[in-house]
Amino acid sequence: MRCPIVLACDRRYAMPLATTLRSIVDAARSSEPFEFHVLVDGLSERIRRRIFASLPHGSASIRWIEVDLETFRGFSTLSYISKATYARLLIPRIFPDSVSKVLYLDSDVLVLDDLRALLATDLEGNVVGAVLDGLDSELKTQTLRLPVPRVQDYFNGGVLLIDLRQWRRAKISEAALEYLKRCPGSPFSDQDALNVACDGLWKRLDSRWNHLAYNEKLDVSELAGEHKPSIVHFTTWRKPWRAEASNANAALYDSFRSRTRFPRNSMDKMEDALRIGWSRIRAFQEARRGKSTRPGDMVDR
Structure with a gap:
């Protein structure tokens, strides 16, 4: 079954992209x-070759598509989101009418299981298949203070199985752009926009296809049984790299x-050690400042 896989990348995400692609082919159970x-967006030919060389010979083809992001310059993103x-x-816009379905993946995911079961999912006439986001419960209980759009159910946009024909028919891209023009500072940017555009038009996928790794202290490799993820999505700024x-x-x-062709070298390890040391110093200083400003610790002068 032909189902292309689509990702997006700029210079900052070259290594994560290579790692995501490598995890996909390594998890496959078919040749x-x-x-x-x-x-x-602005990825050099040298880096593109390095990413492709990160994959086993014959395991995949890569079509590079340079896109113009000028349309989106006025819209915000969180600092750690490209x-x-x-x-x-x-x-x-980049696929002919003969391609009916594609899978979109963010470049901060690891694929731990064969994707072909996901690719074969019947969307039953819906525009996209996605996993419910953790924000959904906060939206429903009205405990979320961020101005995230209120929709029937709020999905995470990091893994999207897309029916291109239904998407075009429902004018999802146009509706998303219209929302962004109205709300250019929406906290979760295009994810918010897609939720508005796809409200009531998406199919809920099993959470294993987009395990949202909010808790950086939880080792997902220890999860088993029904909790074992097929795709792990590192959603916060605390990326594992x-x-x-x-x-x-x-x-x-x-x-x-x-x-991949982006392994950590000795310089990377040295820089990592310095970053860890500096982050610990800052944490210690912040803890000391916190203690010194407690009411009980203050002294009249």
Whole structure:
């Protein structure tokens, strides 16, 4: 079954992209090569070759698609999220009508199981298949203070199985852009916009297809049974490749990264050690400041 896989990347996310792609092919239980389409913003030819060389010979093809993000310059993102995230709104433009379905993945995921069961999912006439986001319960109980749009159910946009024909028919990209023009500072940017555009038009997928790793202290490799994830999505700024984040999944992530052409070298390890040391110093200083300003510790002068 032909189902292209689409990702987006800029210079900052070259290594994570290579790691995500490597995890996909390593988890496959079939020798059939994957078809990757990568939406890029300013990624050099040298880096593109390095990413492709990170994959076993014959395991995949990569089509690089340079995109113009100028349309999205006025829209905000969180500091750790690349502007390339908006590129997924352009997906319907890059495929002919003969391609009916694609899978979009963020570049901060690890794939731990064969994707073909997900790719074969029947969307039953819905525009997209996605996993419910953790924000959904906060929206429903009205405990979330951020101005996230109120929708029937709020999904995470990091893994999207897209029916291109239904997407085009419902004018999802147009509706998302219209929302962003009205609310350019929406806290979760294009994810908020897609939730508004797809409200009531999406199918809920099993959470194993987008395990949202909010808790950086939880080692996902220890999860088993029905809790074992097929795709792990590192959603916060505490990415496992950032040494100062002290993420419990750093070793798991590095086990995939080390198979790419972007392994951690001696300089990386030295820089990591310095970052860890500096983050600990800052944490100690902040703790000391916190203690010194407690009412009981204050002294009249």
